[in-house]
Amino acid sequence: MYFTKLFTQAVVKGFTALYALVAISFLALPVQAATSDMILIVGDSLSAEYGLKRGTGWVALLEKQLAHEKKDAKVVNASISGDTTSGGRSRLGALLKTHKPSIVVVELGGNDALRGLPLDMTEANLTAITQAAKKSGAKVLLLGMQVPPNYGGAYGATFSGLFSKVAKAEKVPLMPFFLTGVADVPDVAAQFQADRIHPNEQAQPKMLSNMWPELKKLLK
Numbered sequence: 001m002y003f004t005k006l007f008t009q010a011v012v013k014g015f016t017a018l019y020a021l022v023a024i025s026f027l028a029l030p031v032q033a034a035t036s037d038m039i040l041i042v043g044d045s046l047s048a049e050y051g052l053k054r055g056t057g058w059v060a061l062l063e064k065q066l067a068h069e070k071k072d073a074k075v076v077n078a079s080i081s082g083d084t085t086s087g088g089r090s091r092l093g094a095l096l097k098t099h100k101p102s103i104v105v106v107e108l109g110g111n112d113a114l115r116g117l118p119l120d121m122t123e124a125n126l127t128a129i130t131q132a133a134k135k136s137g138a139k140v141l142l143l144g145m146q147v148p149p150n151y152g153g154a155y156g157a158t159f160s161g162l163f164s165k166v167a168k169a170e171k172v173p174l175m176p177f178f179l180t181g182v183a184d185v186p187d188v189a190a191q192f193q194a195d196r197i198h199p200n201e202q203a204q205p206k207m208l209s210n211m212w213p214e215l216k217k218l219l220k
Contacts, residue, residue, distance in 0.1 A: 036072040037220050040099055040138070042088050042129070043079035043107030046178070046207070050081045051193045052200070058207040065212060071219055076101070084111045085125035092129055096136045103218050104133040105211070107143040107178060113151065113159050114197075123162040130170045139218045142167050143178040143211055173214045181206045 041047050041059055049057035059077045066073045076099050080087065088108045096104075106129055112122040126142070133140045144163035147156045160177070167174035177184070182191045182203045189196070191203040199207060 036074060037103055037218075038099055038101045039073055039075045039103045039105065039215075040095060040101035041075065041077045041079055041105045041107065042092060042095065043077075043105070043143075044083040044111055045079075045081035045198055046110065047077065047079035047107045048081045050198050051195075052204070056201045056204060058204045058211075061204055061208045062212075062215075065208065069216075073219060079107070082111060083108060084115070084117065085109055085122050085129065086112075086117075089125045089128050089132075092132055096133065096138070100136075101133075101138045102220070103141065103215070104129075104138045105141045105143065105215065106130065106133075109159075109163065110145045113145070113147045119155075119158055119162060122159075123166060126162070126166045127170065130166060130172055134170065134172070140170070140172040141211070141214055141218060142172060142174045144174055144176045145179070146177050146183070173217065175211045175214050178207060178210055179203075180210050 039062075047057065047059055049060070054060075059075060059079070063075050066075070076095075078091075078095050078099075085108045088106070095101075106126065108129070109122055109126065112119075112125075130140050130142070142163055144160060144167075146160045149156065151159075163174055164176065166172075179199065182188075182199050185191065191199055191206075193200045
């Protein structure tokens with residue numbers, strides 16, 4: 001009995017010491033920082049720095065803005081010059097799987113209009129892109145576009161309206177016209193490259209300032 005009592009006491013002391021050691025170990029672990037945001041930009045030439053010096057496009061400026069605001073976020077620019085909503089839709093699944101973004105910024109549709117593609121197809125693609133991103137757990141920000149007046153009033157109104165239609169249906173934020181202050185100013189030529197289609201370096205900060213207020217609301 002005496003040896004049994006000693007053995008029991010030793011076991012209890014051993015477990016007590018082990019419990020204390022484990023508790024101290026957990027207390028010594030560093031506090032985990034909040035998970036950072038992963039921002040995926042799915043766009044066309046407006047976001048791919050077409051005709052610009054590398055590092056001067058609005059997406060590069062966004063990275064600097066995030067650092068300035070001390071936001072723990074990373075940016076993946078998956079924009080391709082010439083891309084349409086169909087192209088963005090077809091490659092989104094792989095992008096979501098690879099990067100696992102918490103925020104997806106969709107800047108597509110301009111090339112659909114330039115090519116005269118059916119607007120119901122553009123709407124369907126934007127809806128599918130938004131739904132897929134949401135299903136993956138990401139928040140979505142749509143950047144709306146408009147077409148020049150020479151496309152016709154009815155076409156232009158329908159095109160610009162489809163962005164707000166998708167945003168409302170899917171309950172996601174929208175920046176109605178990404179090129180506000182760039183394509184709708186008196187001296188338009190000063191904001192664009194020689195092709196009169198792509199904004200120049202001077203216009204990039206304005207493009208960032210247009211979308212930043214809506215994006216900021218989605219950040220952790």
